Amino acid sequence: MNGHQIQSKIISMGIEVLDAVRQRTLDQYTEGPSVKESRLFFLLLPFFDGKEWSPEIEASAKTVSIVYAALHAHDQVREDAPIIKEQQLTVLAGDLYSGIYYQMLVNTKNIAMVQRLASAIIQVSEKKTSFFEGVVRPLEEVEDAISIIETELLMSFYRFYGFTEYETLAKQALLYIRYADELQRLQSKNYSHALRELNTSFVHEIYTEHWLLEKLDSLHGKILTSIADCSLDYELEKYLLHQITPHQHRAEQLTREG
């Protein structure tokens, strides 16, 4: 499978998600369902890598994408008052997407997957809330929270269908992307909740920046090893490194500057 085919499949999955949750008022007032390309890539990775991919698995992958979209919508709800129509509908968009993922899995009689995803959502919600607890926690706990937020839904999917060989690679790559994103946020002073938590742990932003750079450096090495462990073919490896984790060059540059 070449890069173009991989890209087409990811786009097609994105469109299917859009079609599944389409609602006129939401289309008009909200940003619509948003699922990062990297998440779609990793959901489809077993397919790209030639694993047995039934219509049931394809449908499940789509519902996981919808859950990602639901949770993402709720991440977009701000603290502004008075709340505007777009924000009110963003709350409801997330709720509607949750109902749709449930119904889609029910229609394919996949109740067990509903349960798995519900358990994953519980963990993700717990970790997201942990950033508001106002306590200084060990760095490992912050890392663990970020890791669960980024990967738990995907891990549930992998475990459910026995695609566990991709777990390590997907975790490393999704964390890499998240940390690269946090680094960018830090530099533009656009703080996320996780970043605020890291800044609290490190006391000064400069240490947060160094920590993120070190993380990116170390994760990059690990990703290369994991790709080799998974024996991904050349095209897939190239796509992963160039499209999904394209921050490498910037990270290297920043490391040198640092």
Add this chain to the structure above:
Amino acid sequence: MEKMKLKLLYSDLGPELEMIEKELEQAVDSESLLLNDASLHLLQAGGKRIRPVFVLLAGKFGDYNIDVMKRVAVPLELIHMASLVHDDVIDESEIRRGRPTVKAQWNNSVAMYTGDFILARALERITEIESPRIHEILSKTLIEVCRGEIIQIKDKYKLDQNLRDYFRRIKRKTALLISSSCELGALVSGTDEKTAAHLRRFGYFIGMSFQIIDDILDFTSTDEELGKPAGSDFIQGNITLPILCARKDTEIYAMLKANLNKELSNEDRLMIVDTIRSSSAIEEAKAMSDRYLEKALRELSFLPKGKAVKTMRKIAYFIGKRNF
């Protein structure tokens, strides 16, 4: 006070409801202290628990086993709770049941994640039941409830909407979840299809009556009784049945139109509330609620006589005639 009166009507279910209450507490137990606090904060504020009550009562028409019934009753109450936390963000509500809302006590983000957490707990629990039918009904209900709320926001400040729009909205917003509570209670206890259908319709009609009365009370109750300013629906742009009935009077229509979607002084608000209160709109809206109530009672007449029907009838009367 009124809530206590209502609870007396189903005091026969006391031990079962206590069990449900404990299960609800367990269900919201979380390793996150904040989520735990936020969920318990909501749970301990109380509530009528009308959905679990209807699940249990509907179950009395079949093979009633509380261990099975609670697997539906608890998730349905959790779903209702989750929607309340998110509704408070949408409506910017500071107080619910006399206590600060989750969004007021913490913030919008915490409220969003608390709602997601509680809904996920509900789904995690209800998926212990394998019957596809149960899940088909519930998932459809969840979607319709959201669509109802989306339409409500879309229709805000539209004084010229028709009655059908209003009824369709309250069906989705309120009646469907009560209707599903009755139907799911019936199905999980193994009643026949006919009984389940009567119970579903009973729930639907009583849900419609319940919401109409709620909308009336927003004008006829005092600020203290409501725990929020009377006329809040109008202030927020929600065009409810009393307004739709009152607007037939051209003078009232002009007054409503002039005050819609603008910052109202307390004096203006009270003037609007008074105008609606003293118009024929309240009686007209009550008459419509009564029609739903009659339909609900008619459905009960098709069910086998017994304690459950008696309690359901009492609850129906109470809901239809409540003053607060």
